[in-house]
Amino acid sequence: MWEKRPLKDRYQVVIIGGGVHGVSTAYYLTKLGIKDIAVLDKGYLGGGASARTTAIIRANYITVEGIPFFNESLKLYEGLAKELNFNILFNQMGRLDLGHTDAAVYGLRMRTEFNRLLGVDSRMVGPKEVKDLVPPIDLREGKPFPILGALYHPPCGVVRHDAVVWGFARGANNGGVELHPFTEVTGIDRTNGHVSGVETSRGFVQADTVLSTTAGWSSTIAAMVDLNLPLTTHPLEVMVTEPLKPFLHKTISSANLHAYVYQTDRGEVVIGGGVDPYQSYSQRSSLRPIEELAAHTLEMFPCMGQVKVLRQWSGLCDMSPDYAPIMGTVQGLDGFVLSCGWGSWGFKAAPAAGKSIAQLISTGETPDL
Known part of the structure; x- marks a missing residue:
């Protein structure tokens, strides 16, 4: 190599x-x-x-500085396998950022408009289209945090x-x-x-x-x-499930439920969320974040109730104040x-x-x- x-x-x-x-x-x-x-x-x-x-590779951010920068990086990723002559297994499956409250949907609409103004492919979709794109998802009608809409970002992908x-x-x-x-x-x-x-x-x-x-x-x-x-280091904990038959063909993220989910080409479901609230250099997993991720994932995908966790891990994130x-x-x-x-x-x-x-x-x- x-x-x-x-x-x-x-x-x-x-x-x-x-x-x-x-x-x-x-x-x-x-x-x-x-x-x-x-x-x-x-x-x-x-x-x-x-x-x-x-x-996860995406460009659907909200600031005028971040959107063009990450869009440029996304475009570089799109041509990277050819440039390097090395298969990076980039799968542009698309992404849905879910909105469960009026305030969340308002924020997603702002992001969508900023994205479109700066040349990023994003659009708002309603609950019906969310269900069409992701049939296994629970729209949570009549439950807390129903899905009211989503920001759909088609070029988002995952890479090895x-x-x-x-x-x-x-x-x-x-x-x-x-x-x-x-x-x-x-x-x-x-x-x-x-x-x-x-x-x-x-x-x-x-x-x-x-x-x-x-x-x-x-x-x-x-x-x-x-x-x-001015940096603080926080752990970020993630887990993956046992391999399943393909059922999820988009990356799904919910800021209200503090979890994101996608399925790999090996069938494993990757589940992550935000950084841990405390500072640490520990890269060991802990029970509470994983328990919370599992609970929030089941709020979106109750069909995963009997699925086993295969492994979990933690990484370190260098967080700046802004x-x-x-x-x-x-x-x-x-x-x-x-x-x-x-x-x-x-x-x-x-x-x-x-x-x-x-x-x-x-x-x-x-x-x-």
Whole structure:
């Protein structure tokens, strides 16, 4: 898949974090002519947050900054398998964001109009069309939280997280990038206001530029240069069921019920929700969030009452106060670049984020996002 090379004592760019943001940035840097790059990860490539994502790709956001950015990333995903010559198993099944109250439907209508104004394929549908698109769903007529409408986003899809990481990593490797798993960064050296290199478990490595793409560990890495980031790390818990015959052909999300659901090509049903309310670096699952996810899923799909949970896991999300990412250079510290604060939206943003950060490193100027 990629070559095993000896770790040199100097590189033009060192990328801390071998997840999807690290390898995508490395790949796009090679397209801009920068090839003297080392990607370092304390574990195996794609083994951190990228291995724990549910990998839903969409662009139906609400802000004028977020919609175009995620739409660009969605378009990059649509052509990624061809560009990388690697099947990322991207299934554009479409998505329904359900509204159960008048206020929720009003919010979905606002999102729909913002999406359409900014060129994103979204439209409102009523309960009948929801049922036509997803026959097994319970419209909850006469019950609490009936389905009053939904935002339908046809280009939304799901992708294999490992295939995306491997595809980007192989593409970066083919462009000359060195990939060094099991190489932990333990410190960052500075000289006269400029990053000079990183201390690793395999020795010191000099670098002109150091990029941190470490998701839930971003504040830990930033602390190595005495930078206090406004980030908190929260677990996000997910579970999947035993394989079932195909019955669900859309991604379903309900903000009121705090759950989203889709079925994989292997028949397993992936169930997730929001981040846990407490800060933690623990990646162990706990009972209460999984119990709540199961209960809310059954409110939408009572037919799943006897289905067994196959496995569950937790990932780490780096949450910023305004739920927006932190991307760019650091004032007063030349050569140090951040791509963090992606929260639970990082995987879907990776191609656009990687391409943007690569342009920043290459030109020294912030690209038009």
